[in-house]
Amino acid sequence: MADPVQETAEIKALALELGFDRVGVTTAEPFQALHELLLERIRHGLMGGLAWFTAERAAVASDVHHLVPAARSIISLAMSYLGSDAYLPSTPGTPRGRVARYAWGRDYHPVLLQQTARFIDELRRRYGHTDARKGMVDTARIVDRAVAQRAGVGWYGKNTCILTHSHGSWVFLAEVVTDLELVPDRPLRTTCGACTRCMPACPTGALIRPGVMDVGRCISYLTIEERGAIAADLRAAMGDWIFGCDVCQEVCPVNRKAPAAARPEFGPAHGIGPSPELLPLLPLTPEEFSARFAGTPIKRAKRDGLLRNVCIALGNIGDPVAIPALGTALTNDPAPLVRAHAAWALGRWQEPAARRALDAARRREGQDGVRSEIELALGG
Ligand code: B12
Ligand code: SF4
Ligand code: SF4
Structure with missing residues (x-):
């Protein structure tokens, strides 16, 4: 008869040996309050344009038995991704954009999935074969942070991130759901206390209450998940x-x-x-985009989304060196989305060159949405 206390300790040690930075265990019991909370967020329009964040997903995400019927425990795993490189500021003639730390290198999904697969293989070797073990990283219909919170891996910050004592919030989260009966950890008692620093710091006001985000205002959502035009009133706040x-x-x-x-x-x-x-990114063709960003998180924004973001950043940085490249994008880019945001960016300058590019494009542009962006840029 296996000793669950010893088994749990061995499994946690194994997770750390395999390269995870934090590990905790929780039961497979349903996340009681989560279902209603997710439905409420959807009802209040707080999940932005995430079309896949449906009531059906909320139901599945609140009970892991929908995904692994024989589940008894969930092992919550965290891996730090904090890099040591520094951001380089834009200098005159060389405008630069900023990329969130998690996206500087390779796509984390295959990296963590490979690690969870190795973990499961080792569980099979030690504790016998069963199909009722599954690794999950981000895209599974589960709220990774809710699991990590209940498993004591970290606490919910007011910025909605899971904070760990050892690695802060710079961690990816993953789970291994298992049929093994393990000893659950308790949630941490730590909280943010009186600190509220992240809330007023959010450039777009997306943190509407402590621990509650209006996803449609978050720059992460806007630059990665939004497929269409970015609301005009949020563009300036996106900075670089x-x-x-x-x-x-x-x-x-x-x-x-x-x-x-x-x-x-x-x-x-x-x-x-x-x-x-930024300037070398603006002429990227779809083929060049795919070749350059294969296997990295950037591909998620797709070519037109990334170039839309580049246009906004160039408009916000305001270095006139960008005017010719934006003018070319406004005239030649095949995507109306990119042309529209190039027009917005050009409208940020009073320079005659920017106005000439907008004027010329107004005469040629056949797409209504882009034409109205050009009119606004000229008018403003
Ligand atoms: C959708 C999504 C997004 C959306 C929405 C984010 C959000 N806050 O919901 C967008 C695109 C904006 C996003 C952005 C980011 N994401 Co994201 N995202 C997800 C995804 C796929 C689902 C999240 C989800 O279900 N949200 C639904 C909401 C309702 O959940 P929630 O915010 O956790 O809700 C809880 C809190 O509100 C809390 N709560 C309620 N009331 C109160 C009150 C107080 C006082 C407090 C403190 C808490 C609290 O309880 C709720 C339920 O548990 C997960 C992966 C996954 N499958 O879970 C990754 C995930 C959350 N993202 C991750 C990352 C890394 C990011 C970014 C850092 C990327 C970046 N740099 O741009 C940013 C962080 C922005 C932020 N401040 O959250 C990591 C988070 C790691 C961590 N340490 O927390 C995850 C877990 C992916 C992974 N597997 O590693 N993301
Ligand atoms: S409230 Fe303070 S401690 Fe908590 S997440 Fe925000 S900045 Fe961090
Ligand atoms: S937009 Fe606000 S909530 Fe979203 S990641 Fe930036 S600071 Fe955080």
């Missing part, structure tokens, strides 16, 4: 972020003590890095 946003984590005092992770796969050598130059 071209993929994701870390402001509410950068200002968090808990994150100050977090050590950098020695994981080169999440670093600039394997992807776009922290502060790419």
Whole structure:
């Protein structure tokens, strides 16, 4: 007869040996309050345009038995991705965008899925074969943070991130759901206390109450998940972020003590890095985009989404060196989405060159949405 206390301790040690930074265990019991809370967020329109965040998903996410019927325990895993590179500021003639830390290098999904697969293989070797074990990373219909909170891996910050004592919020979360009966951890008693620093720091006011986000206002949502035009009143607040946003984590005092992770796969050598130059990105063709960003998180924004973000960042940075490249995008880019945001960016300058580019495009442009952006840019 297996001793659950010893088994749990061995399994946690194994997770750390395999390279995870934090591990905790919770039962497979349904997440009682979560279902209603998710439905409420959907009802109040707080999940932005995430079309896949449905009532059906909320039901599945609140009870892991929908995904693994024989589940008895959930092992919550966290892996740090904090890099040690610094952001380079834009300098005159070289405008640069900012990329959220999690996206500097390789896509984390295959990296963590491979680690959870190794973990499950080892569980099979030690505790016998069963199909009732499943690794989950981000895309599974489960709320990774709710699991991590209940398993004592970290606590919910007012910025809605899970904060860990050792690595702050710079961690990816994953789970292994298992039929093994393990000893659950207790949720941490830590909270943010009186701190509220992240809330006023959010550039778009997306943190509407402590621990509650209006997803449709979050720059991370806007730059990665939004497929259409970005609401005009949010564009200026996006600053130079071209993929994701870390402001509410950068200002968090808990994150100050977090050590950098020695994981080169999440670093600039394997992807776009922290502060790419923007002008070389603007002429990317779909083929060049796919070739350059295969295997990295950037592909999620798709080519037109990334170039839309680049246009906004160039308009916000305001270096006139960008005017010719934006003019070319406004005239030649095949995507109306990119042309529309190039027009908005050009409207930020009073320079005659910017106005000439807008004027010329107004005469040629056949797409209504783009034409109205040009009119607004000229008018404003
Ligand atoms: C959708 C999604 C997004 C959306 C919405 C984020 C959100 N806050 O819901 C967008 C695109 C904006 C986003 C952004 C980011 N994401 Co994201 N995202 C997800 C995803 C796929 C689902 C999240 C979800 O279900 N949200 C629904 C809401 C309702 O959940 P919730 O915020 O956790 O709700 C809880 C709190 O409101 C809390 N609560 C309620 N009342 C109160 C009151 C107080 C006082 C407090 C403190 C808490 C609290 O209880 C709720 C239920 O548990 C998960 C992966 C997954 N499958 O879980 C990754 C995930 C959450 N994202 C992740 C990451 C890394 C990011 C970014 C950092 C990326 C970036 N740099 O741009 C940002 C962080 C922005 C932020 N401040 O949250 C990580 C988070 C790791 C961590 N340490 O927390 C996850 C877990 C992916 C992963 N597997 O690693 N993301
Ligand atoms: S990620 Fe940026 S935009 Fe989103 S809540 Fe945090 S600070 Fe606000
Ligand atoms: S900044 Fe302060 S309130 Fe916000 S998550 Fe960090 S500790 Fe919590």
